[in-house]
Amino acid sequence: MTMRFIDDCPNGKFDKKKFIKVYKQFYSSGKLDHVCKYAFDTFDTNNDGTIDFEEFLLAISATSQGNLQDRLNLAFDICDI
Secondary structure, eight states, X not given: OOOOHHHHOTTSEEEHHHHHHHHHHHSOSSOOHHHHHHHHHHHOTTOSSEEEHHHXXXXXXXXXXXXXXXXXXXXXXXXXX
């Protein structure tokens, strides 16, 4: 699946609803609504209710790179409410 940020977010920002829709395309197994909401809140670093391109790049980088321990720590942070 190919995702182009500008195509999915022509205004340059994801709202929570759009983020959940796109996130589910990449991780389609199981019920992910709660995980997606926590992930959104984690990646919305300025707490403005949207994820802009910079926050999006940080999210992609954090979830796709690093060693296993770093990714597990991030997963814990997302779920640790």
